[in-house]
Amino acid sequence: MESTEPLLVIDDLAVEFRTDEGVVKAVDGASFSVGRGEIVGVVGESGSGKSVTAMSILGLVKSGRRAGGTIRFRGRDLATLPAKELRAIRGAEIAMIFQDPMTALNPVVTVGRQIVEALKLHDKKLSKAAARDRAIELLALVGMPDAAARFKQYPHEFSGGMRQRAMIAMAIANGPSLLIADEPTTALDVTIQAQVLDLLKVAQQETQAATLLITHDLGVVAELADRVVVMYAGRVVEQGDVTTVFTEPRHPYTVGLLESLPRLDRDVDELHPIPGSPPSLLAPPPGCPFHPRCPLARDRCRTERPQPRVVGAGHQSACHFAAELAAVHTEVTR
Amino acid sequence: MAAFVVRRILVNIVVFMLIGIGVFLLVRAAPGDPVRMMISPEDLQEGSEQFIQARRAELGLDDPILVQYARWLLDAISGDLGSSFLNREPVSGLLLERLGPTVLLMSTALGISLLIAVPLGTIAAVRRNTGVDYAAAALSLGVISVPSFFLGITAIYVFSLQLGWLPSSGMSTPDGGGGADVLKHLIMPAAILGLAAAGPLTRYVRGSLIDELSADYVRTAEAKGGSLARVVSRHALRNSLIPLITIVMINIPQMLAGAVVLEQVFAWPGMGQLAVRAVNTQDYPVIVGFALYVAALVLVCNLVADIAYAVVDPRVKVT
Amino acid sequence: MSDLRPSLDAADVTAAQEAVAAGPGTGGPSSSRRSPRAMAARRFRRNKVAVGGAIFLLVLLVVALLAPLIAGQSPYSVDLGAIRQPPSAEHWLGTDASGRDVFARLVYAARVSLMVGVFAALLAVLVGTLVGAVAGLFGGWLDTALMRTADMMLSFPNIVVVIVLAGLLGPSIPILVIAIAASEWPTAARMVRGVTLAVREREYLHAARVAGASRGWLLRKHIVPAAMGQIVVVGTLAVAGAILSEAVLSFLGLGVQPPQASWGNMLNDAQSLTVIQSMPWLWLPPGLAIAATVLSVNFVGDGLRDAVDPRQSGRS
Numbered sequence: 020m021e022s023t024e025p026l027l028v029i030d031d032l033a034v035e036f037r038t039d040e041g042v043v044k045a046v047d048g049a050s051f052s053v054g055r056g057e058i059v060g061v062v063g064e065s066g067s068g069k070s071v072t073a074m075s076i077l078g079l080v081k082s083g084r085r086a087g088g089t090i091r092f093r094g095r096d097l098a099t100l101p102a103k104e105l106r107a108i109r110g111a112e113i114a115m116i117f118q119d120p121m122t123a124l125n126p127v128v129t130v131g132r133q134i135v136e137a138l139k140l141h142d143k144k145l146s147k148a149a150a151r152d153r154a155i156e157l158l159a160l161v162g163m164p165d166a167a168a169r170f171k172q173y174p175h176e177f178s179g180g181m182r183q184r185a186m187i188a189m190a191i192a193n194g195p196s197l198l199i200a201d202e203p204t205t206a207l208d209v210t211i212q213a214q215v216l217d218l219l220k221v222a223q224q225e226t227q228a229a230t231l232l233i234t235h236d237l238g239v240v241a242e243l244a245d246r247v248v249v250m251y252a253g254r255v256v257e258q259g260d261v262t263t264v265f266t267e268p269r270h271p272y273t274v275g276l277l278e279s280l281p282r283l284d285r286d287v288d289e290l291h292p293i294p295g296s297p298p299s300l301l302a303p304p305p306g307c308p309f310h311p312r313c314p315l316a317r318d319r320c321r322t323e324r325p326q327p328r329v330v331g332a333g334h335q336s337a338c339h340f341a342a343e344l345a346a347v348h349t350e351v352t353r
Numbered sequence: 354m355a356a357f358v359v360r361r362i363l364v365n366i367v368v369f370m371l372i373g374i375g376v377f378l379l380v381r382a383a384p385g386d387p388v389r390m391m392i393s394p395e396d397l398q399e400g401s402e403q404f405i406q407a408r409r410a411e412l413g414l415d416d417p418i419l420v421q422y423a424r425w426l427l428d429a430i431s432g433d434l435g436s437s438f439l440n441r442e443p444v445s446g447l448l449l450e451r452l453g454p455t456v457l458l459m460s461t462a463l464g465i466s467l468l469i470a471v472p473l474g475t476i477a478a479v480r481r482n483t484g485v486d487y488a489a490a491a492l493s494l495g496v497i498s499v500p501s502f503f504l505g506i507t508a509i510y511v512f513s514l515q516l517g518w519l520p521s522s523g524m525s526t527p528d529g530g531g532g533a534d535v536l537k538h539l540i541m542p543a544a545i546l547g548l549a550a551a552g553p554l555t556r557y558v559r560g561s562l563i564d565e566l567s568a569d570y571v572r573t574a575e576a577k578g579g580s581l582a583r584v585v586s587r588h589a590l591r592n593s594l595i596p597l598i599t600i601v602m603i604n605i606p607q608m609l610a611g612a613v614v615l616e617q618v619f620a621w622p623g624m625g626q627l628a629v630r631a632v633n634t635q636d637y638p639v640i641v642g643f644a645l646y647v648a649a650l651v652l653v654c655n656l657v658a659d660i661a662y663a664v665v666d667p668r669v670k671v672t
Numbered sequence: 673m674s675d676l677r678p679s680l681d682a683a684d685v686t687a688a689q690e691a692v693a694a695g696p697g698t699g700g701p702s703s704s705r706r707s708p709r710a711m712a713a714r715r716f717r718r719n720k721v722a723v724g725g726a727i728f729l730l731v732l733l734v735v736a737l738l739a740p741l742i743a744g745q746s747p748y749s750v751d752l753g754a755i756r757q758p759p760s761a762e763h764w765l766g767t768d769a770s771g772r773d774v775f776a777r778l779v780y781a782a783r784v785s786l787m788v789g790v791f792a793a794l795l796a797v798l799v800g801t802l803v804g805a806v807a808g809l810f811g812g813w814l815d816t817a818l819m820r821t822a823d824m825m826l827s828f829p830n831i832v833v834v835i836v837l838a839g840l841l842g843p844s845i846p847i848l849v850i851a852i853a854a855s856e857w858p859t860a861a862r863m864v865r866g867v868t869l870a871v872r873e874r875e876y877l878h879a880a881r882v883a884g885a886s887r888g889w890l891l892r893k894h895i896v897p898a899a900m901g902q903i904v905v906v907g908t909l910a911v912a913g914a915i916l917s918e919a920v921l922s923f924l925g926l927g928v929q930p931p932q933a934s935w936g937n938m939l940n941d942a943q944s945l946t947v948i949q950s951m952p953w954l955w956l957p958p959g960l961a962i963a964a965t966v967l968s969v970n971f972v973g974d975g976l977r978d979a980v981d982p983r984q985s986g987r988s
Contacts, residue, residue: 079572110578117576122569125588126668127595136587137577173667189577368824379840494974498912498967500919503959506942514949521945603827610829614920618943628832629924632839640839647832655827 024094025052026229027076027197032088034071034080043300045071045083047253050327053197058223058230060240060261062276063250066297070118072250073201073233077109092197111141114190114228116219118202120182124174130185131170134158137192157188160225161218180211184218191222198223198230204239216242237280241265246333249273252298252308255327259334269336269344271313307339315340354663361659365652372648373429376641377422429645435638437631444642448624454524455623457535458543459612463601465547466554466608471594473551474558479585481563489555496552501611504545505618512541522620542619546611550604557600561593568592595666602658606651712901715979722975725968732965736782743776747933759953766953769941777933778957784934785965788849788927789915795853796914797907800860801899805891807861808868819865822858830855830917831924838926848927852917856910863906867899901980908973912966919962935962 034046046068053059063069074080076090076097090097092113097105117123125133134154139145145153151170158166161184174182183203190198200219204212220243223230232244240247241261248258249272257270268274275293295312298304304311310320319339327337330345338344409415416424428434434444477489496504513521519541520526525534565571566589574584613625620626624643631639663669716722735742751771759766765774807818834843834851841847871894896903921927922936930937935958941947942955 077576079575081567106578106580108578109576115573115576117569117573119569123573125570125574125592127591127666128588133573136574136579140578175668186573189573376836379836382840494967494970498916498970499963500916500923500936500959500966502920502923502939503955503962506939506948506955506959509945510948510952514945603823606827606829610831613829613831613835614924617924628835629926632835632843633925635839637840640836644832644836647829651824651828655824 024091025054026057026093027053027231028089028091029072029076030089030091032072032075032090033086034068034075034083035086036083038301041301044086044253044303045300046075047303048088049250049253049255050088051248051255051258053229053231055196056227056229057246058232058244059246059248060232060234060244061248061250062234062237062240064235064297066252066300067250068253069233069235069250070201073115073199073231076199076231077113077115078105079115107141110137110195111193112195113197113199114193114195116183116186116190116198116200116203119206120179120186121174121206123186124182126174129171129173130158130177130182131155131172134170134185134189134192137189141193154188154192157192158185160191161185161188161222162214163188178211179207180214183207183211183215187215187218187222191226191228194226195228198226198228199233200230201233202235203232204236205234219243237265237276249276252303253300254308254337255335256309256338257334257336258327259331263331263334267331267334267345269330269334269341270309270338271315271344272309274344275312307337315344357663358660361656365656369648369652370426373426373645374422376644376648377425380637380641381418381421434642434645437639438636439631439634439639444638447627447639448642448646451622451624451627454621455609455612455616455625458539458546458616458621458623459605459608461539461543462546462550462608462612463605465544466550467601469547469551470554470558471590471597474555475562475585475590477555477559478562478566479581486559489559493552493555496548501545501549502614502618504548505542505615508541508545509618524622538619538621542615542621546608546615549611550608553604554597554600558593558597561596562589565589565592595662598661598665599658602654602661605654606647609647609650708901712976712979716975719975719978721971722979725971725975728964728968729972732782732968733786735779736786739779739783743773743779745773745776747772747776747780748931749773756947756951756954758951765957766951768938768954772931774938774953774957777938778935778961781933781935781938781958782961782965784845784928784932785915785918785936785962788845788852788918788934789911789969792849792852792856792914792917793907793910795849796856796910797860797903799853800857800906801864801896801903803857804861804864804866805868805895808865808872808895809887809890815865818861822861825854826858828855831921831926834921834926838921843926843929845928848918848921851921852914855917856913859910860903860906863902864895864899867902868895871895871898901976905973905977905980908969908976912969912973915962915969916966935959 029052030050032046032049033044036043036045049068049072051059051061061069061072071080071083075083075085076092078097085098092108097108100108124130128136131151131154134157135147135150138150138153155166155170158169163169163181163184169177169181169185174185177185187203203219204215207215216239219230219232222228230243232240234240244261246259247261247264249256249264249270251272257264257268257273264273265277268277272293279292293312298308298311304321305324306322307313307316307320307325310316313320317340323339325337325339327335328341330336330341336344432445434448436443437447473489473492477486480486509521512519520538521541522538524538526538562585566585568589571584571589574588579587609625612621612623613628615621616623616625617629624646627639628643630636631643749772751767753771754767755769755771757767757771765778768774768777803818803822807815830851833854834848837847837851838844871890918927918934919936919939922934923939925937925940928934928937930940938958939955947954
């Protein structure tokens, strides 16, 4: 009974952390979806709630608590799923690639065994030899030279890029239908980043898995993603088709992000980093969370929280003045 | 690796020699003439003075101190630790005879302490800040604070004298029933020794496991679909048990200290009992022999700790 | 290699660095107007168990100081006509094998046990601080040699040290104190070394040393103040260990010698089954006194540790 809705639907998700100073609303009413085979980039500064959103999908947020909303995967709410059923989905249907491959692999278990574990957890009948062959195959697939020898090595014998390749091999081991990559290239050298991105592309084509790509790097999104979700202070401020959002942004924050991006067709002194810093999530400002930094802020922004509204085909913005922004932005770029 | 082991062994031999010099000098600094000590006062008669002089020469006590040390050390290395003042038996024989019971007591206690500490520390870490965790903390603090000999006396009062379940002393009943009989004698001292050692070990396992559980690789293992039990046992525990090997090795000598006390309480015929008796009878050769045994044990444990750590942890590369 | 090896104090250096970062009087950006010391005192007062332990120890200290008033009779007066008498109105806790009043001995023994415990801990902390600071300040082979020695001493059981010293030189309280301190100083040394390294990392000290500051000045003005909180914690826990060691060694007849009373040697009698079975007043009170005292000191020590460094709380 497959429903007709997208593969993953995050609806009004809220995640809270209790700290000594009070409750932190790390995610505050975020909604977006990922369709089958689609690559969706989630961008935002650190603290925007993008990583917490990604972690909540598989219930991996340690000290936090889901305060509301649903995370539906193939129509089932993952947040209310019994632990055993959730484990059957983790690593099989939904797999994750983490930010820092230096720490995300167990230092005292060989890389091969960690991949074998991923395979055997979801296929109890798989023989030891078959699992081993499959793991070596996977290592070769992600471009690991001399995969059979690498199988027996420990993570510390791998370079950062090689470890991230191993992570990717582990993630695609069971042919997931959704891959979540949390800042997969951030911890790597610039030269290695491009290779890993290419590999992610290959892996995505190989498995036809939908991919949720969490990053602060708009360049990565532009290169890989079909759609982009922009998060700010725990909320989705804008989302839509990558080309549309990048050429016709309808939220001042997105505009700010794009203007702070170094581009070949602009001089460096034209870079405009967004002034100010993200708001405290302990005591978020009333109204629009971006208004203290927004050049267009008016009285309404300080009192009324803007809701996401459709501003174009598959294009949403949570700004009271999205329509006016269209005119302004067009003026600026031309 | 081999070079590392050899280097460590050489360092330890040097340290052992230094300890040897220390003990040797202490013996020489001790009041009283070793020869006179060997002769009971009633044997001291006319003409004994000459005999003592002759004996001193014979024993080489008139030689320079370094020569004496070298001779003593060579003897000690070849296993000759002299004879007991008390009954003239060779010290090495006396100690060896009592090595078995002490090793039996300590190894059983070590097993018990690990059987308590690893599961309890693990549960306390996983169920942090719950009843189990508080109970584990209370138990650790309790066994660290209550002296083991008092626990031993209390156990004798309850289990031997009131309930009559277990024998209160010795290692076996005369013409008693073999292995089962020894086991009955072993239970109380080994359990108390093990419990005392389990206190700090439980704290250690809990602390290090809590650190490991917050590590990224644990999250990876969870994301793969591993159950909590699997994530803890196959991943986090593996990482915290590697240092535990070292901790256990380093603490074995401390356990020997506990064994000395409990051997006294339970009249367990081990080396500790022999040593305490030797102090009370001023039986120098036995004291020195015991001290050298312990020094060797400490050094070997430290050596094994270093090597084990290098062997077990794949990250440690030794050159 | 030696630095790779974990020890029970593996977290020392990080904890030390955090403590230094928090610093005495530097007051991080998040701290309010209160000084770190005042905040630590406040955290300690909130810890009921630790406060309970501290109250017990204060009462015990008063008892020890006022022993002659509280005991009522001499702990040394032998009455061979009334040996091993059960508790009575005259002898609250009965009499021992020489007819001496057990209650009086228990009260006087508190003096000895506390004194040995405190002196041994002080000696250990003093030696440990010096060694740790020297190791951290000079570094190099001296550091390696000192820390190796510390590791060795840490694993060398103090009972054996006492067996050798007492066996050859005769048992006495100074030997007892030295032997106990010998096995307690390495913990303090490791901690102070950690603090010293962290202090050295700090830039202004780098500048201070360049300006020609002596190492003694560094030790007095920077290292000791930075380590003070943790020195107090380590010292307190060392008192617990020392009281326990005194009890064990005196129980074995290697420590405090009769007729002077210590809790440990009062239990010496309890090596006979008859005493254990039918004269619990001879062994139960001193045993419980040791347990309650050591437990209280440990409570206070743990409470101080949590108060001095709240991030460490519940971790070890």
